[in-house]
Amino acid sequence: MRDRMKIIGNLSLIFALVLGLYGCSQDDEEQAEPLAGCPTALVIKQASHLVHYDEGQDKDPTDVNFKVRIGDIDGVCEFKDREAIITMAIRFFTEKGPANKDQQATFTYFVAIVDPSRHIIDRQSLDLQIPFKEDKQFSGMEEELEQRLQIPEGVDPSLYKIYVGLQISDEEFQQAIQNVQ
Template identity: 35%
Template sequence: MTVFSFRTDAFRLLGSSSSPGRSPGRLPLKLVVVAGAGLALLSACAGEPETRPCPRAVVLNDAARQVKFNGTGRDLTDVLFEAQIQTGQLVCEYDENVLDVDLQVNVVASRGPANSDRLANIRYFVAVAQTDQTILARESFDIAIPFPGNRTRVSGLEEIGQVITLPQGQDGGDYRIYVGLELTHEELEYNRANY
């Protein structure tokens, strides 16, 4: 039996201690699940050398970018924002049969001409899967990225933790962590046609 739990630290602008998009008293999100496709990014363990491997973090190609339009128009002047998601440092630590994984998720948003409220409301997901791509646990996270002053491009960092209770004979190498932006069907088709 494998047990998963997700936790997230407050989103913050890079180089800033503020936490836009999260209410100050909000507790981290958590999902616990009991259970019987992309661009590979960083997946090395940090800190003390560990003989057992970390899971591999993957950003799904089709869900790595988002272009959010204002209404049905698809002209450049209809763009509310563009977003990209990447994984950063991945750190894992074993405590007997429990694997604690911390993954940095970097979101970059660019303000479009149709964005009058100077805010990008973005939703992304993190999923834990077996190496055969069977999804075992999935959680979605909402972030609101402001465009302060006259800034039109903002980068922010969020830290996501996963706790995996490993069945006998398994280690982090038996799992993948998939990350991507949550897209509408139209946004997915736009990505496939343009990227």
């Protein structure tokens, strides 16, 4: 019991010293307010899936090269001064179609950052290739991506949005909206 009290007393003393040193190291200047939450990452529903046909092929189910859809997005962020560093894991799922000869799905997706006024301040197009194992119809991949964002003074970072979607051709877009109607 006496040893326990001695340990607790020593820990209390160390804690008090650490707090005292921390207090001494602080400037008398006013500290900047901590930044609020992270920007929100969202998948654009209308650009979350795609049926890809080879060029010149009919739109028959036997002419499907592959299908791809974006799954969920996980993300964490940290702040260094006024910069938000967002690390995202984006999950992609693919299905091999009957016309797929090269055992892979190759497509482009985009990531766009939108400010609180809904202006696109950054947009990237990224190519991704997901292989299919020869005897498997389905495949998937998790793509890790880092985004850096300068946050102006007085702006809440959680008001920014990061949108992710599949980049599609005009023809693929027309096919997608026909499937919606």
